[in-house]
Amino acid sequence: MRKKLGQLLIEFKIITSEQLAEAMADQRRTGERLGSILIKKGYVTEEDLEYLLSRQLAVPAINLSKYQVPRELVELVSERFMKKNYVVPVERDEKTLTVAMANPQDYRVIDELRFMTGLRVAPVVSSMYGIKQKLRELFPKSEKWEDALDLKAQRELEIITPQEFQRAVEENLEDALESASEAPIVKIVNSVLLAALDKKATHVHIVPEESAVQVKLRVNSHLETLVTPPKEYAQNIVNRLKILSGMDILQRRLPQEGYFRVRSEDQFYDVDVATFPVRNGEQVVLTFQQPFSKEELRLENLGMTPEMLETYRRVIAAERGLVLVVGPPDSGKTSTIYASLNALKSPHRVTFTYENPIKNRLADINQAEPNERAGLTFAQGLKSLVKQDLDYLMVGEVPTTEVLSTVVEAALGRTLVFARMVFNNTLGVVPHVLEQGVAPFMLYSALAAVLGQRLVRRLCPECLESFDPPEPVKEELRRATGRENPHLYRAVGCRACGGTGYRGRIGVFELLVPDDEMRQLILGGASAQELAEAARANGFRTLIEDGLTKAVDGMTTYEEVRSIK
Known part of the structure; x- marks a missing residue:
């Protein structure tokens, strides 16, 4: 007789009976799968769950967060089918399609996949949480750019400009500032600033294109698109930022620099602003000088x-x-x-x-x-x-x-x-x-x-994963660190780090x-x-040697260190 998932979790001492009882009470109330509840509560990891599901169902397990699903595989199966049945195709050879499923014993779904693709279907098990995360990644929710910025639900944001800049604005540029000070533009700029603070972005890039404005955030050294407003907002967004940072809003042919300060939830952030003329207008980059507590500035x-x-x-x-x-x-x-x-x-x-x-x-x-x-x-x-x-x-x-x-x-x-x-x-x-x-x-x-x-980038301590590096890399690590049997760590991704594998x-x-x-x-x-x-x-030690020591200690990855220039 097949053991239930909860029994296996307790048997392997992954959770306690009290934690299981709490999760099952939530399951009865919400109807959500037990595994997803346990992951959200932080009682188990995806890897724990997938291993036990594999043991329970006697099929191989897969961690979808480590897989980049090729677009050609996604096109084999409709988005609607994948979302309805919680399946994700992950690999294909000449005759077989490997599919991650929350329930790899759902033969109806397997038969439909076989009919739909003309291929033999090899199911592997993955957690429902992991499948939903991958589906959100493959099919990002389409929404209006206004909704993406959540313009209707802004929390308080105070913007503090240098006093002499503010006086110059009031005395000399009243007419020119009118359009850049309209409520919609103010809301857009404030929402971008709040989004950057929420995501702990170090930079905001505002890039004008022929038909739209790309607003991107740099988070953990990587750029991600936040929102794409229509082109007609471009110049007024730039002008609003120029006003805040004390720049000449009528000067559009030369680069300018300025700064302002924002306060949100009792924290101050200094924002450096730099403009640069490009083909479709002016590009703006905001650099956030994030405040440090006394404990951090040690x-x-x-x-x-x-x-x-x-x-x-x-x-x-x-x-x-x-x-x-x-x-x-x-x-x-x-x-x-x-x-x-x-x-x-x-x-x-x-x-x-x-x-x-x-x-x-x-x-x-x-x-x-x-x-x-x-x-x-x-x-x-x-x-x-x-x-x-x-x-x-x-x-x-x-x-x-x-x-x-x-x-x-x-x-x-x-x-x-x-x-x-x-x-x-x-x-x-x-x-x-x-x-x-x-x-x-x-x-x-x-x-x-x-x-x-x-x-x-610093590895997320909640989900980093140790592995044994290839011998040439291991020899390099021995020379740099003096350790006989060095190991490395890789980024995995979890809820604590937003699925990136890195935190700070x-x-x-x-x-x-x-x-x-x-x-x-x-x-x-x-x-x-x-x-x-x-x-x-x-005895001088180089940046690379210092970085490799941190990689061996699980603070960062080998790839991060080797990207140092």
């Missing part, structure tokens, strides 16, 4: 290894010096410097940040930004700021040789300076600074460290702390290659 939460963190703490404990934090845009440089300042700030020390614009407000830290409209340039403001008897200074960018010289001079005094630079090569930044006109003897004395970093991002780092030998090389104007050889001899 050095130990960034992802450094214990050994690197200890070394970095020793570096920033110095009374003076220059710490260069380098990497491409959106690599977490600002967060690292903020975390460093939070670790150092004290009522007995003067701490300042100088950025354009200020990315996040920090408690107990002075913050300033240039004001080009008032005539205060970045370079002028920095020159004045370094005379304010500072202990710690963050410089948000180093756009010119003049600014770089000011930064180095401040680091030679009694200030520990953190400077953020967009530069991809950690070791190559030293020759680059020298090429900008900084005297080698000044950099020799000022440079405390160079920290290079990137961000990779984590830093990957390389830290260069010059010793006496390297300082002599700097003094002599050494090349990046010479610096690299000296660094390796001194």
